[in-house]
Every structure is written in C-alpha cells, then in structure tokens.
Amino acid sequence: MKNKYLSYLLLVFIAGLWSCSEDNDVFEQTADQRINETVATYQQELVAAQYGWKAIIYPAGGGVYSFYFKFNDQNRVVMYSDFASESAVTSKESSYRLKAMQTPSLIFDTYSYLHVLADPDGSVNGGSNGDGLRSDYEFSFNNDSLNTENITLTGTKNQSKLILIKATQEEAAAYGNGGLAKSLLFSNISKYLTYFKRVTIGGVVYEIAVNQSARTVTLNWLVGTTVNSFTTDYYYSSTGVSFITPFVNGSQTITGFTDLTWDESRLSLGMTAAGNKVTVVEAAKPLKVDIAAARRWWTFAAEKGSYWVSLTGFTSEGKEDFFGVTSIPNFYYLLFFPAIASSSGTTYDAFAAYDGNDLMGPAVVPSFKTDGRVTFSVLGQYGTNELMNTKVQAQVEEVNGYYLIQTSEITYDMVSAKDGRTWITWLYPWE
Template sequence: MNKNLLYFLLAITLVASCRKNDDNAFNKSPDERLNETLTAYQKALTGSSYGWNANLITGDGGSYRFYFSFNDSNRVLMYSDFDSTTATVIKESSYRLKALQQPSLIFDTYSYIHILSDPDASVNNGTYGSGLKSDFEFRVDTVTTDSISLTGRFNGSKLSLRKAAQGDRAVWANGQVTNGVVNFKNYWKFLLYFRRLTYSGTQYELQFDTTIKKVTVSWISGTRTNSVTRGYYFWANGIYFSDPVVNGSVSIPGFSINSFSSGSQIMNVTVNGAAAIISGFSSPINPDVKDAANRWWTFGAASDYYWICFDGFHSNGVDDAYNLKSIKNDSAKFYFLLYKPNTNGVDAFFTIYRDTLDNSLDVESGSWVTMNITTSTGESKFNEYQIRSAWPATGPGDLTRKQMFQSSGYYFVQTSSITYDQVSIADAKVWATWYWLF
C-alpha cells in the first residue's frame, strides 16, 4: 500500500478520535450548561440556613454592611447599615439570576442596596448623576461552600457574601446595628475638633469621612507617626473597620459604643472586650495636616472658581456661632463666605449675599488677603492686606473678620474629596468648613 495513503488513513482516524472525545466533553449545549450554572448559584444563595452577612465596597472605597436572606421564589429580605431606618426595618424585594455576559445577580426592585447607587445625591449624600458609585447588578466571580464574591457591572463595586451564623440576624433584629448608627451621632458632640481613642496605652487619632465611610487612624510609635485608612461599617453597637488596625502586637477591629458624657466629654467604648475611651484634643497627630493647607490653597489657585463656607465659624458646639445667616441688606441675605487663592497677587476673602428677588450675588464686605503656611507643621495664618468692601463695625460680620485674622493661625484638615476644615490653633473648639462645589 502506498505510504502516503497509510499516512492519510492514520490522520483521518486521529481526527475521528478527537471528534468523538470532543463530543463527550461537550455533550450538552451552551444553554444547558449555563442553566446548570445558574441553578447551582440559586441553590447556593438559598442554601444558607441563616442568611448571609455581606460587605459592599463602593467604587469610591466606602464600606457598607448588609444582611440578605434569599428564597426560591426570587424574594430577598435585607437590612443595611446605611442609616437607622435601614438598620431597623427589614426590607423585602425581588432578585433574579440572569446570564448577561456571564452569570449575574440582579436586585431588580428598588431596595436598600439601590440607595447607594441612586443618582439623586439628596438620597445618599453622594454625587448627582452617580450617587455613591455602587451597583445593583453584580457578576458572580466565585462561589464556595460558605462565601460568594461578586463585582458590580457598572461601577465595579465589590460585594462579598459570607454565610451568617445563627445569631447574626438577631444582631440586626435586636437593634444592635441601629444602636451603632445612633450612638455614633454622639461622636460629633465633642467640642474639641481632634478626637483620639485611648487603648492599650496608645492614643489613636480618628478622622472619619462620612461621605464614603472611611476612617483615617493615626498614632505615634516611638519617633514614628503612623497613619492608615480603613473602610468602616456599623455592627454590634458600634463601629468596625474593613480590616483591623494593627500596631505591633495590638489589633483593633473597631469598637462598640457604651456611653457618652457631654459634661466630661468622654465616650466610653469597648475594644476587644476591654474598656477604652474616646476624648477630644487640641492638636492633630495625622501627618497629612502638614500638607493639607498648601493643598487647599493650591487647588483653589489653579481654578477660576473658589472655596465656599456656608455656616461661617463653628464654636463651642454651635454651628454658625456668629449668626452670619441672620444678616441681610434690604432684599439681600447672607449666602456664603468666599475664599479665592490667587497666584498672581493677593487672595480674596468676601461675604457674599444673594438677593431674594432676582437671585443675583454680590460682595457685601471683604478683604484682600495673604496666606502664610509653615510647611514643616502645616500651620497657616491669614493676614489682611487691604479692605475691599467695608466690614460692619459690630455684629456677625465683624466677629467673623476678627476670627479669620486671629494671630495664632489654623490647621487645615481634609475631610473629604471636596471639603476641608479650618481649625483654630488657639482654640480647637473653633473651626470652619470649606466646600468645593464646582
């Protein structure tokens, strides 16, 4: 037999063998295999006897805690630590598993998880158009016996589900998460601006960014200043971190809040089962303070717009302590303080009024200003270079002007991506909040 013919017959045999093996490997259609996968995921979702504890990390890095209980009728019960209502009232809505480009979990009726992605910023204190950069449609990444990991299809938020223990739902139902949400409001009743957790012989400064639920924790170890940022969520009567804060052999997962005394200005908390306290301080630990003032000024100087302060100075626990919002001139009322850094000359510090008849804005009083920053410490001082429009001789405007130019100066603290606090060095019970809204 011709040798070439033998080679040809051998090749046909091999191809036929491969085809037979392929047929065995793919003896089900793609739709059948996909349906089997969706069925397996449905079984996993509904198979947790006590539901799921869930952590959702938004596209901005904020941490939110959820509880889910799924059933076979495509209904889901949930709690969320978004606020005291979502932490108290269990919500029922619908869900479905669907093959989009890959198997996905979709919360398809408005529920607590939709609040975070709501484009109406008045709903979640996020950004108009994008909310808190979260999702309500998630692709399924991995499924194990006790966990499910998912990724948001639009904003890339991360949703991690872990099987709940028998008592976990009771933490929500018994109000312990709600207690954490409510008790945390007392944290903002400290009169001194800087707050520190004292635990196991070390003071840890806490700086919360509530817009994206992050906390920066700073402490001194020997000659070194340490600072880490964590997401946080409410759980079991307090605040817990997305990852523990570790200082040598000390690990801090968070703290439960036991009480707050407005008289002594002490918050009693528990860390790892041990008593600890949070109290107010007059000076910062976070090394970012050294750079914040220059960052605030430079950001404003690089734009044609300006920083805005709506409430004037906070003092001794009182917002708008000098009562700027009470002043008016005919049909025009105080609207905000303006500060415009300027690289080509002096800065502007003005009071802006809005006319209630035509909504026009006007400078009522103000000064040209220079700002001096000590880069080694971040301490900043404002100097009045020249009056642009006369200030009142007495009252809210006069008090604001005197406070702004007091000689001891200020620390600047960045509190979110669009806000800074200007904190008095002479009296840390006095500060103003500046917004960038452009």
C-alpha cells in the same frame, strides 16, 4: 503519495469517530444548559444559608456599606442596611432573581435598600446628581466566587464590589434585635464640639479622625517625636464597627470597635477596642503640630495664582455653616485667594464669599508663627456684605489664629487654635 493520502483519510475517519462517540464527548451539555446549572447552584447556595448572609459593598463612588440578606426559594429577600438608622432596624423585603446572562447574575429587581446607594438622585444618598454613589443592584458572580463561606460579585454597570459572607446564628439574631442600630452609635462622634479627638488604647494615646462620608477611620500616634498614621475603611456590623484592614501596633491589634455607648448629655462616646474599654475625649490642639502646614497651604495656591474654596464655611459649636454664608444670594463658595493683590507695598489675600460676579469679605494679611499657627489681620473689605464684614471677619481675625491640618493632597482643614471648636475645610478643585 498514495500512502500519505490514505493516512490522511484514516486520521479524518478516526476524528469523526471520536466526535460522534458519546463516551468521549467533551461537553455532554450545551452552553445554555451548563450556565443554567451554574445559576441553579448559586440559587441553592443563597437559599441554603440557614442564617442568611452578611454583605459588604464597595460602591464605585467610594465608601463601604454593610447589609444583611436572607434569601428564600420564592425569589424574595429580606434585608437590613447600615446606610441609615431606619434601615438598620427596619427590615425590608423585596424580590430578586438569578439570571443566565453573559455570566450568572444576581439581580435585585424591586426598589430596596441596595437601590438607595445607586439612586441617581444625589439628595437620596448624598452622592452626585445623575450618579448617586455609583453603586449597583445587578451583579455578576465572579468565576471563582463560590466557596463554603463567601460569594464575590461585581456590579454590571459601575463594577462595585459585593461580598457575601455566611452569617452565624448569633449574628443573624443580632441583626434582628437591632444590633446594627447600636453599632451606628459610632456616628455620634461627629457631635463632639472639638475638631480634635483622642482615645487611649492599651496605654497608647491615639488621635482619632473619622470621615463618615468616605467611611474611613484614621489613627495618629507618637513614636518619640514622630507622628505615625494609620487609615482604614470601616463598616458597621451587628456587633460594632469593623475595620477592613486590622490595625497592628506592636503586640496590639485592633479590628474595630465594639460595645458602643453614647451619652447624649455629656456628648461622650464609649467603646471597646482590643479588649480595652475606652472613651473618646476632646482635645484643643493636634497631637503634634505640623509647623510647616500653614505656609505649605498658603504657598500651594499662591504659586499657582489660584485659590482655595469652601462650600459650607465655618463649622462651630457642632453646627455646619455656623455663620450662614450659604444663605448669601447666589452664593457659589467661600474662597481664600493668597497674594491676590498689593496695596501701598503690602501684598494681601482675599477671604471672601463669591456670588458669581463679586467678592464680599475681608482683605487679610497672614502672619505665620514659629509654632505652626497662622493669624490674619484685616487690611480692608471687598463689597458691603454685612455678614462677611462683621461675623465672618471677626472669626477670621481671631487673635489665637489657626492650625492647618492637611487631609489630602488637595484638602486642608483650618482649625481655631483658641479651643479647636471652630474650623473650615478648604478644597483646591482645580487639579
């Protein structure tokens, strides 16, 4: 027992010597000293990038946006942003600081282009009131983020992702010379008067659809009689449109679009893709009609005893809400309510505006065609709203009918089969 006690004391003594030895001290600095040293390393890295940083941010609210940052050692940063045409050509200087919080953090502490995405006023950025696009302007450095080219950060409030990539001399010059604004010419694709648009790249015809709010590009193409589809997020760079995920089709790889041109008089967008100079052209119908889509759309809501809604009505001739339905007093939305009621043995649907109390618009009966179109005949009217019972009704019963394009599990676009120049987006908001 005595020997065991002496052995225990010897171990304690050795451990004490170990802990007091400067040569064997595991941490020669305090935790605060270590994190401050890391912060200083990040500061040096940000400033040392001679040509600044390209930046890609993924707000928690969706979408992808690009920036250019040039940091200096006086805690000032100059930036450009692809959010709008003005921010693409006009540099903005603001302050930043690095701070040792729970983790090393980068804080943009005066209002800047970065704050526009996070602004809680939805009218500023198109997001929801109270949240904006759920982006951030305070970020923590990821533990493994520092390397020779990239720095990865995470927003402290909304966990949006920010990636900094060292810019080249050519890229920095392009940002300063308005290259980002030239890339924004791609947004003019929304000015085409037809819903359907096509582009031929390397001999392959692609149907191209762009969601500028979500910042996504979709390419559809035929392999035999089968429609293949590819969708990727995109952002604007100093040289064009960059795909987050490159598109590969056989030997063809498309990483984005460059050399963008726009002819306003012809409403014609030109660009280069995979080394091919191409032009986006209009189309009156889908590359291949989904012949089951119209009935699938109708059945989806009918089986639930519910309805589809549209917040903006018909888009036509390039103008959203072409008929002005949102000007109806106390307008909530347009709705399409399948199988809402029956009369004299005929089941009919409501294609009507709703003001919180009443329906206004035509009662219709659908006819599903074997080629995938749906047409509507008018059985009667709800209410006495002149706009809904004249102009909108005339559009609804257009003799050529409509194609239904499913864009997600709960959204469809209903496109005029006459010429593809009029359409309405239906959302099922009850899921």
